[in-house]
Amino acid sequence: MNKKKGLNLNDVREANRLSVLRLLATNKMMSRAELARHTGLTKMTLSNLIQDMIAENLVSESEQLPDDYQTGRKPVLLMISPHSPCILGVLIRRDVLTTIVSDLTGNIIYKSIAEYPLTLNNDTLEILISEQYSLALQHTSRPVFGTGISSIGPLDENKGVLLHPPEFGDVYHFNAVEVIAKLTQAPVLLINDANAAALAEKLYGIGKGCINYIYVHLMNGIGAGLVLNGKIHTGNVGQSGEIGHTSINFEGPVCSCGNRGCLDYYTNIHNLRKRVATLVELNPASRLVQLETPTLADIIDATHEQDPLAVQVLDEFCRFLTWSLTNALSLIDSDFIIIGYEKSVPGCFIEETLMANINNAPGFNENRQVSIVHSSFGANAPLVGAIAVIGEYIFSGQIKLTTE
Ligand SMILES: [Zn+2]
Known part of the structure; x- marks a missing residue:
């Protein structure tokens, strides 16, 4: 064995254990045969590993039957132990x-x-x-x-x-x-x-298996998380993804950060409320008129009743966001975006509007098809x-x- 460089037997064993643990943690329940297929380990090696992991309270056998179980021999499923750390x-x-x-x-x-x-x-x-x-x-x-x-x-x-x-x-x-x-x-x-x-999306959610994507977090302002080459990109000290403070108009108004024409300036909740207030006279029947301080969730909710004021404000919102996201997707060469929210919001108005805007934009490579999906965890992703x-x-x- 090469003891100076590379992996020794213990390292290999540890790496195999971690692969099994990751598979069970992210897939909830798997049979030994499925684990063998995913890890490429022999039945014997896997069996030894599992035996030790059961003894250590990391893994346990489940009584539950798989969803697709019909007849025949009951497969034993493995899962993360309810007594694990x-x-x-x-x-x-x-x-x-x-x-x-x-x-x-x-x-x-x-x-x-x-x-x-x-x-x-x-x-x-x-x-x-x-x-x-x-x-x-x-x-x-x-x-x-x-x-x-x-x-x-x-x-x-x-x-x-x-x-x-x-x-x-x-x-x-x-x-x-x-x-x-x-x-x-x-x-x-x-x-x-x-x-x-x-x-969260990468490990447990809709980003599982995606190598490069952007998670956009819509709250009072806009933040983003980048997954690049299968890993979260945090930057030097954890301040990556400040998409809200990238400019979409270099002659635009001065943003709170000092930059001009930031995405955040146009899309933060204060600006959305200002737009609602400005457009109210043209839409006196809008349900947003009743709300003193509408939230993003209120405005999205109103689009489901085709409220013209809500639709107009969110169309504008999505137009601003489209510029930033098109740039960001080109920068990292990705076709996948997940949108998450601070509060649970119904439906997918923003996701669908952005997807139509980006895929139909002139100059956008017609061979590309961008997917934009709602977070798997609603407001709980962070x-x-x-x-x-x-x-x-x-x-x-x-x-x-x-x-x-
Ligand atoms: Zn700014």
Whole structure:
């Protein structure tokens, strides 16, 4: 054996174990034959691996029959053990703090949602996170693989710090990783919410099997997560995907970031409300007239009743977004976009409008067909992403399977 370079037998074994674990975590249940087919391992090797993983409480045999089971010998299905170590996730949004406990499959076993104190600063945020995290720990007796924190930005992911999130009290240079590391021995990672959402789709959702795509997160502003060559692209410190602050009009008005004609300037919720207010006189029967501060979800909802005001405002919104997304798709050479939202929204008005705009744009390569789909997780993608970031580290061997 070559002991100086390359993989030794233990490394190979560990890599095989991680492949099996990833397959079971992302497919929920598989037979030994399916695992052998996907991993290329011999029956004997696989059987030994599984035996050890069952003994370690990582994997267990399921009593359940597969959906397509008809008659004949009952196949034994394997799954992630209900006693396997868990992952904790924390989602820091502007309105609430969510804390969850999940297993490796992304299945949430505990969830708490807490409101922020009226005076929000580094000290009060630390108290709230510590309380919520300790409560979550009390709700599970399982060992912990790690904790993912998915958060509004801007962040320095390497240092674990929320830098200066706008409209988020007086929170400034807040080290979220340090706060949680006081309460657990297991690894703690911080990730931007849009990147987390992109990762959730890649591991557990509709991005499974896609090599290059953009996850666009529509909230009060617009963020994006990029998956490139099958990996999340976070940039130098975790600030990639700021598609909202790329310009679509270099002679346009000055944006809050100082740049001119940013996508965010035209598409943020304040501008959408301004457009609604401007166009109300022409559409006095619109249901949006009744709403003092319509949300993006309200406007999307109104398009399902063919509300002309809602349709016009969202058509404009999609036209702005089309410019940015066409550029971004060309830049990374991809034909796939996932759209996620901060709140659950019905239907696919935005996805369908964008898809028609981009695919019918003059100059767009007619051999290409761009697909734009709604997130698999509704508004929960950034939350599931807090789990997915730890999952990815486990499956890639960056977090060890030992949990003592
Ligand atoms: Zn800007």
